[in-house]
Amino acid sequence: MIRSQRTLGRTVATAGVGLHSGELARLWLHPAPAGHGIRIHRRGSKEIIPARVDSAQELSYATRLGLGEASVSTVEHLLSALAGLGVDNVRIELDGPEIPIKDGSALPFVRLIERAGVVEQAAPVSAIRILEPIEVREDGKWIRVEPGSEFVVDYRIAFDNPAIGYQRFVGAVDPETYRDAVAPARTFGFLKEVDYLRSRGLARGGTLSNCIVVDGPKVLSGELRFNDEFVRHKVLDLIGDLALLEYPLIGRVTAYKAGHALHAALSRAILDQPEKWVIVGPEGAATVVPFPLETEVAATGAMSM
Ligand SMILES: [Zn+2]
The missing domain is CATH 3.30.230.20 (lpxc deacetylase, domain 1)
Known part of the structure; x- marks a missing residue:
């Protein structure tokens, strides 16, 4: 790694x-x-x-x-x-x-x-190695990270919509997998939500060429790039949101019906529970880095290794 x-x-x-x-x-x-x-x-x-x-x-x-x-x-x-x-x-x-x-x-x-x-x-590069599970739950939706030898994502979505339904993506996401299997997946939204979003000043630049628009069983924006493009886009969003941790993550992330808010909640939960992870640097050794570690976190890191 x-x-x-x-x-x-x-x-x-x-x-x-x-x-x-x-x-x-x-x-x-x-x-x-x-x-x-x-x-x-x-x-x-x-x-x-x-x-x-x-x-x-x-x-x-x-x-x-x-x-x-x-x-x-x-x-x-x-x-x-x-x-x-x-x-x-x-x-x-x-x-x-x-x-x-x-x-x-x-x-x-x-x-x-x-x-x-x-x-x-x-x-x-340094990375965050997860030592113990960290989980966030909200209204039947959840996201969890557990120890693992590399960055693995297991993402599930379940929409009460026939065009999307249940989709799952599982895999280790290295740069090649990211480029070929994740990056092309487009953002999506529902036609019935467009008026609501616009009333809040959102989606003003949204068109059928920059968003998959779903209307009941129909996909209005042409052919999908993958049959499971929706869950792949969730993985894309997750990777972007976890980037705010500033270090690559070594661990397995499992998500069910999550989104930006839960992704962010997981990042905060990780930072709030520094005893459950360690920063690893060259040769897998624990290293002390200036951010986001506080002094007591650095001590935990040294003991964990
Ligand atoms: Zn997105």
Whole structure:
């Protein structure tokens, strides 16, 4: 598991409208030094927003990150592409309020990252190794992480809708699996919810070309990319949301009917129960890193190994 940290080979750019704001924004991905992590700079603002749990401001329909006056919405698909491909250090620059939705999947971001090239850095990456199960439950929905030798996702959804129904995705998600089996899966929504979302100022940039729209048994936006595209998109979202932990996760995540809010709740539960995991660095040794570990957490890590 332990590998070098990675960044991009060069700066790349794209542009597009935001799903919820409908506003056009330009987006740049810049290489960044080892230890930098993923940070977002909204042009014109003094703040650089670190992509971490503390920065999350809104988690219902999309993930918004903020710091001080600055905020950036709908970061999850871009963060998912970076985490899914194992890119650790990038400075994201944006000149609008929301990351472009592109085609509703993470594939355009995967292609952008591949255009930049991924380069290895001198420093090794650290990871969170789960030692004991951590679980969050809410209204019959749940999400849990357990010890395992690699990052494995077991995601189940069950919709009372014939176009979706019950779907399950199980697998170890390495960069290749991510690119081929997860990244192309598009976001989805229900036609009956469109008016409600628009009344709340959401989904203004939503069209049939950037969202799978489901109306009863019918899928209105053409052919699906996978028969189980819906659950694969949930996995995509999960990877983007867990990226806010700042370290790759070594463990098995099982989710049932979860979504952004539960994904975020799991991240918080992990940070709140530091006795149940340890940060591992090169050679599997416990290492002390500045964030998010507090001093007592570092002590736990040393004992656990
Ligand atoms: Zn999504």
